[in-house]
Amino acid sequence: MTNSPQIPTPAHILADSMLSRHFGRETVNYFSSEDLFCGINVFLFDIQLTLTGSPLNRLSFLRSEHSFLSAALKHPSTHFVLLKDLAPLTKSPSELYYAKYDEVRKLVPEDAFDKSEEEMIKQFDSRKTNAQLIFLGLDETKKQGGLAWKIYTGAPYFALDVTPKGSEEQQTHAKDIISTMEAQGLSFYQSRVVMTFSADEAAIYAQARALIDWNTRNTFCGTCGHPTLSVNSGTKRACPPTDAALAEEGKARPDCNTRTTLSNLSFPRTDPTIIVAVLSADSKRLLLGRSKRFPPKWYSTLAGFIEPAESVEDAVRREVWEEAGVTLSRVVIHSSQPWPYPANLMIGAIAQVSDPEHEKISLLHDPELEDAKWFEIEEVEEALRIGTSPLGEKAGPEYKGGLRLPPPTAIAHQLIKAAITGDFIYSKDSKM
Numbered sequence: 001m002t003n004s005p006q007i008p009t010p011a012h013i014l015a016d017s018m019l020s021r022h023f024g025r026e027t028v029n030y031f032s033s034e035d036l037f038c039g040i041n042v043f044l045f046d047i048q049l050t051l052t053g054s055p056l057n058r059l060s061f062l063r064s065e066h067s068f069l070s071a072a073l074k075h076p077s078t079h080f081v082l083l084k085d086l087a088p089l090t091k092s093p094s095e096l097y098y099a100k101y102d103e104v105r106k107l108v109p110e111d112a113f114d115k116s117e118e119e120m121i122k123q124f125d126s127r128k129t130n131a132q133l134i135f136l137g138l139d140e141t142k143k144q145g146g147l148a149w150k151i152y153t154g155a156p157y158f159a160l161d162v163t164p165k166g167s168e169e170q171q172t173h174a175k176d177i178i179s180t181m182e183a184q185g186l187s188f189y190q191s192r193v194v195m196t197f198s199a200d201e202a203a204i205y206a207q208a209r210a211l212i213d214w215n216t217r218n219t220f221c222g223t224c225g226h227p228t229l230s231v232n233s234g235t236k237r238a239c240p241p242t243d244a245a246l247a248e249e250g251k252a253r254p255d256c257n258t259r260t261t262l263s264n265l266s267f268p269r270t271d272p273t274i275i276v277a278v279l280s281a282d283s284k285r286l287l288l289g290r291s292k293r294f295p296p297k298w299y300s301t302l303a304g305f306i307e308p309a310e311s312v313e314d315a316v317r318r319e320v321w322e323e324a325g326v327t328l329s330r331v332v333i334h335s336s337q338p339w340p341y342p343a344n345l346m347i348g349a350i351a352q353v354s355d356p357e358h359e360k361i362s363l364l365h366d367p368e369l370e371d372a373k374w375f376e377i378e379e380v381e382e383a384l385r386i387g388t389s390p391l392g393e394k395a396g397p398e399y400k401g402g403l404r405l406p407p408p409t410a411i412a413h414q415l416i417k418a419a420i421t422g423d424f425i426y427s428k429d430s431k432m
């Protein structure tokens with residue numbers, strides 16, 4: 001997994017610890033962006049070693065520090081990731097384009113961060129629209145020429161939604177930026193799922209896409225139905241108590257119970273799903289399934305949404321029984337993968353059947369799968385070597401016509417590999 005340039009290889013997976021010796025190295029999946037510093041005393045760590053799957057330190061505690069954000073917005077080292085209808089602006093299908101402040105200033109006024117959040121909420125006017133701007137974090141590997149703020153130095157990253165919408169003026173400015181960019185040969189990469197970026201850029205794009213998508217879907221309060229305001233650098237939305245647009249008509253906003261405390265906010269959602277590689281009772285076979293939309297001979301791990309009030313382990317057992325009729329015993333959580341289409345976190349597990357009687361497959365409960373089958377480990381090993389590719393692409397030149405599996409950028413691939421090598425149980429270096 002680590003020899004593919006598309007899989008993140010952050011420094012922390014090589015670090016020695018009792019847990020890494022016992023359980024093996026952590027698997028960091030594509031789109032991963034661990035927010036190590038969120039909620040953790042930052043001074044416990046060497047800032048030089050940003051131990052994350054993403055190159056960005058999100059510095060979530062600076063999202064309301066307006067002097068920092070104002071400085072970051074206009075700094076020469078600042079990178080803007082532009083999205084139009086969630087499609088990223090790219091130099092090529094494998095490389096993002098990062099705009100400078102001068103290229104986006106029409107849509108982002110210099111005083112965008114001048115007011116405090118309290119003032120912004122107090123002065124809310126739903127007639128005034130702004131392009132959605134999100135502070136993504138600081139790339140601390142870019143110290144040379146970077147922004148220095150307290151103990152943090154690096155290049156700031158923002159995401160900006162340039163989809164033409166909002167006021168007429170905003171739409172005109174957005175269209176101007178789009179045509180200027182396209183005239184330079186850049187393009188907004190249209191793809192249902194983008195899996196062609198390097199691991200670093202995939203993590204940056206995933207964060208930008210997920211947050212712009214969430215903001216776009218939450219412009220009205222889910223409780224009172226009135227317009228909301230983006231705050232906290234694009235990572236929260238508030239339902240302000242007053243609106244200048246209504247006040248001018250002599251109307252007031254209704255009471256809203258999201259406003260009963262100072263934290264009158266809604267937060268970006270993450271929808272957890274499970275995905276699981278299932279071992280037979282004798283550990284010699286693996287359960288895989290296929291949906292109708294898969295190409296011929298293509299199988300993958302089983303997956304499904306976690307339901308309210310359900311544990312991860314119970315969701316794994318329920319999904320596998322519903323889709324394949326197989327009854328599981330032990331479930332071990334292996335690794336996870338953010339999936340920004342639009343807001344999933346796939347929680348990867350490895351599970352096993354305890355009794356051969358429980359291995360009997362039935363597709364009669366839930367008709368979601370076209371087929372589910374037990375595959376011998378040898379066949380799966382061969383497919384991992386020569387039969388993988390992204391969905392919709394051909395397998396490699398050595399492929400002989402057998403089983404096909406997802407590529408290393410998919411958590412399904414990592415789970416299958418871990419299940420058949422046993423790497424998730426204990427490290428080969430373990431001194432047990």
Ligand SMILES: [Zn+2]
Binds near residue numbers: 221224225226257
């Ligand atoms: Zn409300």
